[in-house]
Amino acid sequence: MEKKAIKKVHEAIGSANLLTSVEDRTCYSYDASGQIFFPDAVALPESTEQVAALLSLAETYRFPVIPRGAGSGTTGGALPVHGGLIIAFSRMQRILEIDADNMIAVVEPGVVTGELQTALKEYGLMYPPDPASLKFCSLGGNAGECAGGPSAVKYGVTRDYIIGLEVVLPGGEIMQTGVRTEKGVVGYDLTRLFIGSEGTLGIFTKLILRLLPLAEAKATFLLSFSSLVQATDLVAKILTAGLLPCTLEYMDQTAVQIVRDRLSFSLPEKTAALLLVEFDGSTDEVQQQERRFTEFVQRQGDYLLQQAKDDKETQELWLARRSIGPACLNLRPHKIAEDVVVPRSRISELVQLTEQLSQELDLIILTFGHAGDGNIHVNIMVDKQNRQEYNNGLQAKERLFQCVLSMSGTLSGEHGVGITKSPFLAQELDQTALAVMQRVKDLFDPYNILNPGKIFPASQDNEQTGTS
Amino acid sequence: MEKKAIKKVHEAIGSANLLTSVEDRTCYSYDASGQIFFPDAVALPESTEQVAALLSLAETYRFPVIPRGAGSGTTGGALPVHGGLIIAFSRMQRILEIDADNMIAVVEPGVVTGELQTALKEYGLMYPPDPASLKFCSLGGNAGECAGGPSAVKYGVTRDYIIGLEVVLPGGEIMQTGVRTEKGVVGYDLTRLFIGSEGTLGIFTKLILRLLPLAEAKATFLLSFSSLVQATDLVAKILTAGLLPCTLEYMDQTAVQIVRDRLSFSLPEKTAALLLVEFDGSTDEVQQQERRFTEFVQRQGDYLLQQAKDDKETQELWLARRSIGPACLNLRPHKIAEDVVVPRSRISELVQLTEQLSQELDLIILTFGHAGDGNIHVNIMVDKQNRQEYNNGLQAKERLFQCVLSMSGTLSGEHGVGITKSPFLAQELDQTALAVMQRVKDLFDPYNILNPGKIFPASQDNEQTGTS
Numbered sequence: 001m002e003k004k005a006i007k008k009v010h011e012a013i014g015s016a017n018l019l020t021s022v023e024d025r026t027c028y029s030y031d032a033s034g035q036i037f038f039p040d041a042v043a044l045p046e047s048t049e050q051v052a053a054l055l056s057l058a059e060t061y062r063f064p065v066i067p068r069g070a071g072s073g074t075t076g077g078a079l080p081v082h083g084g085l086i087i088a089f090s091r092m093q094r095i096l097e098i099d100a101d102n103m104i105a106v107v108e109p110g111v112v113t114g115e116l117q118t119a120l121k122e123y124g125l126m127y128p129p130d131p132a133s134l135k136f137c138s139l140g141g142n143a144g145e146c147a148g149g150p151s152a153v154k155y156g157v158t159r160d161y162i163i164g165l166e167v168v169l170p171g172g173e174i175m176q177t178g179v180r181t182e183k184g185v186v187g188y189d190l191t192r193l194f195i196g197s198e199g200t201l202g203i204f205t206k207l208i209l210r211l212l213p214l215a216e217a218k219a220t221f222l223l224s225f226s227s228l229v230q231a232t233d234l235v236a237k238i239l240t241a242g243l244l245p246c247t248l249e250y251m252d253q254t255a256v257q258i259v260r261d262r263l264s265f266s267l268p269e270k271t272a273a274l275l276l277v278e279f280d281g282s283t284d285e286v287q288q289q290e291r292r293f294t295e296f297v298q299r300q301g302d303y304l305l306q307q308a309k310d311d312k313e314t315q316e317l318w319l320a321r322r323s324i325g326p327a328c329l330n331l332r333p334h335k336i337a338e339d340v341v342v343p344r345s346r347i348s349e350l351v352q353l354t355e356q357l358s359q360e361l362d363l364i365i366l367t368f369g370h371a372g373d374g375n376i377h378v379n380i381m382v383d384k385q386n387r388q389e390y391n392n393g394l395q396a397k398e399r400l401f402q403c404v405l406s407m408s409g410t411l412s413g414e415h416g417v418g419i420t421k422s423p424f425l426a427q428e429l430d431q432t433a434l435a436v437m438q439r440v441k442d443l444f445d446p447y448n449i450l451n452p453g454k455i456f457p458a459s460q461d462n463e464q465t466g467t468s
Numbered sequence: 469m470e471k472k473a474i475k476k477v478h479e480a481i482g483s484a485n486l487l488t489s490v491e492d493r494t495c496y497s498y499d500a501s502g503q504i505f506f507p508d509a510v511a512l513p514e515s516t517e518q519v520a521a522l523l524s525l526a527e528t529y530r531f532p533v534i535p536r537g538a539g540s541g542t543t544g545g546a547l548p549v550h551g552g553l554i555i556a557f558s559r560m561q562r563i564l565e566i567d568a569d570n571m572i573a574v575v576e577p578g579v580v581t582g583e584l585q586t587a588l589k590e591y592g593l594m595y596p597p598d599p600a601s602l603k604f605c606s607l608g609g610n611a612g613e614c615a616g617g618p619s620a621v622k623y624g625v626t627r628d629y630i631i632g633l634e635v636v637l638p639g640g641e642i643m644q645t646g647v648r649t650e651k652g653v654v655g656y657d658l659t660r661l662f663i664g665s666e667g668t669l670g671i672f673t674k675l676i677l678r679l680l681p682l683a684e685a686k687a688t689f690l691l692s693f694s695s696l697v698q699a700t701d702l703v704a705k706i707l708t709a710g711l712l713p714c715t716l717e718y719m720d721q722t723a724v725q726i727v728r729d730r731l732s733f734s735l736p737e738k739t740a741a742l743l744l745v746e747f748d749g750s751t752d753e754v755q756q757q758e759r760r761f762t763e764f765v766q767r768q769g770d771y772l773l774q775q776a777k778d779d780k781e782t783q784e785l786w787l788a789r790r791s792i793g794p795a796c797l798n799l800r801p802h803k804i805a806e807d808v809v810v811p812r813s814r815i816s817e818l819v820q821l822t823e824q825l826s827q828e829l830d831l832i833i834l835t836f837g838h839a840g841d842g843n844i845h846v847n848i849m850v851d852k853q854n855r856q857e858y859n860n861g862l863q864a865k866e867r868l869f870q871c872v873l874s875m876s877g878t879l880s881g882e883h884g885v886g887i888t889k890s891p892f893l894a895q896e897l898d899q900t901a902l903a904v905m906q907r908v909k910d911l912f913d914p915y916n917i918l919n920p921g922k923i924f925p926a927s928q929d930n931e932q933t934g935t936s
Contacts, residue, residue: 157653181841185613196656344650411654417653430645437656437658
């Protein structure tokens, strides 16, 4: 950014809302992708009007603008790969409205997902999407990436709960999309075009969310298996049997080890895989699901089924599950974290491939995640200083992606493309669709101001040019 | 269309797939909106390639192309308001694949919604969207309008079940969008941009659908009220109490009269409104919901609750409910049929307004529909030959729309904009959003070939220029 542009930004939002020191910029130079790119400045706007003023300046002075939630994204969506101005939403985190009668909430993009969920409990309501980072990630970031979470198997993902948006477009115009009602089909569905667009088409300044009644009760089960395939095979059977858990999470042996260390109760010695299965609903319904599920498991084979006996054990299980992502960095200093999706019937093939890659390329590869919807988190652990290991890691990623696409899968279920997957985009997408997406980008953002270098394959492989 | 263009179309798809006689064109000149516009010709393609050839010719010879499902749309979406070529899908109605393990189906756009549902039953699966016209409407048309239906209150609408598309773009290029998996966030969500775009951006030639396990059991209730407001007030209470019916339909007194004549069992003499409430799920679950709902109703007041005692009575109820739309034409020869949506808490206000309009303007106005999601069908009955009555009808529609928008509602929950609502679009949509939609249209269809005159406000009020 030119000095003059920074000066104008300063005039527009005031020094209290602008960070330019190296120390401050360092804090905004990385995200959960483990890569580092420095912004020229960081704006902390307090209003839609300030965001609009920033985007107007960006058009005049042609500097990149990168919207940032909590930096919990794993594909580098919030990184300023070409420098420029980060707009962070830590000062736009108000819950503007909870309309309990109509089960609608209106929030600013900086609201932390878990904090909204806590606030809604008092009203007997819930907002289902529950990314593992829910204690710190923001709803604006969730919307930008179309985040999912364990509950997606029953409740769907972010796009299913955002029904309207306030968006600032490149140039600074403010637009309202969508509705405040359960249904609405007037005009093109701009709301869902923006959801998952990774901050490349516009910047959200308000989100209208639909809510559900809070589930009265929950039952949490842990199933232990002596082989991985036993676990993944059971997943499709659970769902086609008409059981509808709100969680159907799977963990492989390495993930089991991480979880084991964090539990106060013991797991069988020879556990090679776990399924975490949860049912919610009214007290009656949950009791019935408990009974049906227990009977179902008994019919399937001799698996050890444990039920969390109280809230404390349930909390413990979830804390353990959510810690897998961060904790695996104890195994190796870096990870290549992918969130591929395959048709449920092919999960077993996919995890077998990862075991094979692990052996062939001498890598630690953890797999865990949302087996219920075929969305498996594959964490390839590497030390980037070790060139051989890192290259093997990249090779494993490439072979994983090829395999996923050959199974009619997709490269991302909930993390988005960002920079880490953009070199592979053309392998998944139809050539015409990719060209159309590029034209949509050009239509909204002709000067490529918003989050440049994201989603679309650039000339370079960004992953390898990251400075971390 | 120029003669030369028709000749080229003839060469491209053969005489067996082209209709040009007045008799044949008459059959394609109207839809459920009650208006008449003649196409120059009607193509019945048998393949994606034929559709592509037609769109390529349309670009060369600049004639309008209007995709048509079963013509069951109520906003005129399938009408050739500027002449041109209708593409009808009665020869592209194959179910291409049912992947029961992964609960996915792939279909051609001409498949009748109800026929897919019947086919899926054998696999123990279901496709939830259930427009009243499900016995004859097509999945391609449902996708074009983002159709809903009674089950939307529990299961959502068409956009929630279409995860991928094959689309022929203006000019003839073929594009694949979306995924075959439960989740997917790679690139922009073109699939949902196309759903509900009313045939103005591209023509669907294949749809990938996600399915659910078939509900094992159902329980159907009919609640009779001596006043309309009693019925509508109960709706929000049912949902906030955490009861989740798969149907929560409401009928006013005029609709009750139509239904009454079609039932073999009797309704109380003084019934001023009905709620049709249905629960589905496993046998156990449904028994529990039955019990909870019955107790809930008893706590609420002295309402007559009847339960369908067998499948025959349930079928009868549904047949009666679905016949309201067509049968109300026995009251007056034409109807202005709207599907407005308001926040659930304001349904009572809305129906009171319609009663007031009915008295003030001396009109028969029926209201019924999906109270569970605030989506009320308002049928304003008129005789178009009677200018005074017709003008009063149009005035009632305008005042209805103003009222809906003042309640933060939307003009269409599931019928789309078409031509009947396009004059009102700017009243609902943000000016910037409308301009953006127009630019999206221009991006995809620069020569305005696809379904011209739809959605966007034109220079004329189409409703009044219709020749019916």
